């Protein structure tokens with residue numbers, strides 16, 4: 698199994714897990730760019746949003762519900778936070794396992 702995030706799911710690679718349920722895992726980004734920088738991933742290996750299918754729609758909906766809950770636990774719901782998917786080369790995607798970045802804990806710029 699090559700995928701680094703699949704190895705995080707199987708605990709072959711350690712991570713700072715902040716949330717886990719049947720379908721999702723969330724852990725701290727190893728190179729944070731904000732005080733709160735969490736990666737939320739489905740346990741199912743999907744390379745990127747560009748690969749989702751109609752039958753994934755409930756899973757993707759659940760990903761956002763997990764993000765909302767994680768934001769609440771991380772205390773960023775009130776002040777606000779940002780959710781980002783990088784898809785492909787131009788967006789700077791470096792890990793080919795779908796992941797939602799949750800950023801918060803400071804005023805975020807847009808660049």
Ligand code: AMP
Nearest residue numbers: 701712725726727728783789790791792
């Ligand atoms: P992206 O650039 O959107 O593909 O995001 C991949 C993110 O995964 C980057 O922000 C990396 O810092 C993060 N990352 C890569 N390997 C690990 C790891 N082993 N544990 C935690 N975060 C990681």
Ligand code: ZN
Nearest residue numbers: 700703742794
């Ligand atoms: Zn994977």
